[in-house]
Amino acid sequence: MALILLDYVFVLVLLFLVYSFWRRRNSDLPLPPGPRGLPVLGNALQIPQERPWLVYAEWAKQYGSLTHLTAFGTHLIIINDRKTAHDLLDRRNAIYNGRVHMTFAGEIVGWEKSVAMLQGPRHIQTRRMGQTLMSLASVQQQCGERMTAEAHRLLKNLLDKPQEWMDHYRSSAGAFIMLTTYGTEPGKEQDALIAEAKEVVERFSVAATPGNWIVDFIPILKYVPAWVPGFRFNATGKTWRSQLEHLVHSPFNKVKTLMEKHAAPPSLAANFLESNPAQNEELIRWLCGSLFAAGADTTVGALASFTLAMTKFPLAQRAAQAELDRVVGRDRLPVFADFEHMPYLHALVKEVLRWGIIVPMGFPHRLSSPEQDTYDGYRIPAGALLLPNAWAMSRDTGVYGADVEVFRPERYLEMKELQGMAYGMAYGSPVFGFGGRVCLGQHVAYATLLVQIASILAAFDISPPVGKDGKLAVPGEVGFSSGVVSHPEHFETVIRPRSAEAKELVQAANAFE
Numbered sequence: 387m388a389l390i391l392l393d394y395v396f397v398l399v400l401l402f403l404v405y406s407f408w409r410r411r412n413s414d415l416p417l418p419p420g421p422r423g424l425p426v427l428g429n430a431l432q433i434p435q436e437r438p439w440l441v442y443a444e445w446a447k448q449y450g451s452l453t454h455l456t457a458f459g460t461h462l463i464i465i466n467d468r469k470t471a472h473d474l475l476d477r478r479n480a481i482y483n484g485r486v487h488m489t490f491a492g493e494i495v496g497w498e499k500s501v502a503m504l505q506g507p508r509h510i511q512t513r514r515m516g517q518t519l520m521s522l523a524s525v526q527q528q529c530g531e532r533m534t535a536e537a538h539r540l541l542k543n544l545l546d547k548p549q550e551w552m553d554h555y556r557s558s559a560g561a562f563i564m565l566t567t568y569g570t571e572p573g574k575e576q577d578a579l580i581a582e583a584k585e586v587v588e589r590f591s592v593a594a595t596p597g598n599w600i601v602d603f604i605p606i607l608k609y610v611p612a613w614v615p616g617f618r619f620n621a622t623g624k625t626w627r628s629q630l631e632h633l634v635h636s637p638f639n640k641v642k643t644l645m646e647k648h649a650a651p652p653s654l655a656a657n658f659l660e661s662n663p664a665q666n667e668e669l670i671r672w673l674c675g676s677l678f679a680a681g682a683d684t685t686v687g688a689l690a691s692f693t694l695a696m697t698k699f700p701l702a703q704r705a706a707q708a709e710l711d712r713v714v715g716r717d718r719l720p721v722f723a724d725f726e727h728m729p730y731l732h733a734l735v736k737e738v739l740r741w742g743i744i745v746p747m748g749f750p751h752r753l754s755s756p757e758q759d760t761y762d763g764y765r766i767p768a769g770a771l772l773l774p775n776a777w778a779m780s781r782d783t784g785v786y787g788a789d790v791e792v793f794r795p796e797r798y799l800e801m802k803e804l805q806g807m808a809y810g811m812a813y814g815s816p817v818f819g820f821g822g823r824v825c826l827g828q829h830v831a832y833a834t835l836l837v838q839i840a841s842i843l844a845a846f847d848i849s850p851p852v853g854k855d856g857k858l859a860v861p862g863e864v865g866f867s868s869g870v871v872s873h874p875e876h877f878e879t880v881i882r883p884r885s886a887e888a889k890e891l892v893q894a895a896n897a898f899e
């Protein structure tokens with residue numbers, strides 16, 4: 387017996403020694419390469435504010451797939467290729483699904499309860515509650531009819547005031563999410579909520595911009611009273627917080643009141659409340675509030691990218707319209723049942739998401755384990771923020787071919803098994819993020835884009851304006867704005883009905899809805 391015990395002790399000591407040796411060896415590993423920084427500040431002054439994805443892609447040529455930076459002691463690691471992102475953020479999701487802690491946006495303004503900022507068990511629990519959003523089929527079943535009706539309203543607005551297309555995209559995206567999340571029908575109440583939400587989301591961008599708030603670097607400052615000169619941010623944060631809370635609570639409370647009277651229209655909020663225990667109500671409230679914040683601006687950006695692509699690449703537009711005419715005909719508007727017979731439409735929507743990638747730097751993931759990690763001969767310190775350069779990944783010639791800057795949906799039809807699919811990208815590019823934090827609304831977004839893009843192309847032609855010389859003035863290089871969500875900058879386009887019959891179809895569709 388004593389001998390067996392000794393054997394155990396011996397094996398344990400051996401294991402401990404091997405582990406200690408392994409740890410020492412790994413902690414001796416270098417950090418990934420990157421530009422040299424200054425003491426204390428690190429690379430803070432070199433971090434690009436304007437279109438950082440372009441600068442990081444340039445640095446990648448020098449430093450490789452991982453680039454290391456520091457800012458005030460925080461380690462930032464840029465991931466520039468899909469395989470590395472897959473190895474770390476997808477396959478080691480259990481340790482790379484943390485988020486950065488933002489004192490101002492999170493604690494003071496209150497966004498820490500939103501899905502995108504939650505961490506740990508509450509994050510996992512909230513995502514589980516959003517199960518109904520987890521497949522394209524269930525999204526179509528739950529929301530398909532309302533999406534189609536909203537697409538028809540968008541067509542009517544484009545018919546009446548085509549030059550205000552961007553405003554129509556914005557109100558359509560907002561209206562659709564309000565309708566789906568809370569069942570709020572178009573009208574004054576919905577318009578007011580959309581306006582309120584727009585302001586709250588814009589403020590989130592300001593609140594979450596790194597470097598805007600000193601309290602993010604020195605958290606103890608959150609305790610300084612707002613009347614102390616130079617510390618107004620605490621008062622600003624308080625005002626923004628009450629606006630955010632109003633937006634999260636008021637439509638949700640209305641759904642609850644209507645449910646008590648058995649008069650609530652179908653909505654995700656009602657569905658989540660019915661299918662989850664009552665003690666989860668706070669999480670459900672914030673899940674619903676998060677859908678608007680994360681979904682409205684992104685969908686608008688994708689539609690703007692689509693419009694730019696159609697203005698610049700007429701062949702893709704003609705091919706999609708030919709498919710629509712063949713499958714749907716010209717005497718009705720498309721519906722979801724048509725889309726399974728329309729491979730070109732699917733390829734076009736995927737190409738919009740890849741070519742005009744609207745979340746070019748993804749969202750940062752934090753290495754949440756207390757231990758450092760190692761990858762490819764480098765060490766990744768505990769707490770490091772990993773920033774996926776989704777733009778660079780969407781321009782990988784090894785995956786998408788040499789013509790990555792051309793809008794060419796055919797690439798998705800030609801590649802039998804697109805290489806990128808092997809990395810678990812449901813829609814052919816890294817646009818929806820990674821691992822356990824992959825966009826919760828990806829199927830909602832994809833379904834919305836399918837029906838809106840198919841409806842627009844069935845009823846309208848999109849083309850460049852005619853210049854003073856009588857020729858088509860095709861926009862040249864159009865930049866994309868900086869920011870978490872990046873939209874194409876201003877360009878001129880003309881949206882007009884394809885025919886008198888198409889115009890009548892749009893009017894008829896809206897007469898019945």
Ligand code: HEM
Nearest residue numbers: 502677680681684688745749818819820823825826827831
């Ligand atoms: C084209 C449209 C969209 C794009 C490109 C997009 C992209 C993204 C990306 C890149 C992330 C971060 C993923 C990561 O951390 O790795 C994300 C997160 C998220 N998205 Fe989307 N999104 C879109 C539309 C939507 C819509 C319509 C909704 C809601 C219905 C939505 C809800 C969310 C939520 C709740 C998160 C947070 C997920 C989490 O942290 O667990 N998104 N999205």
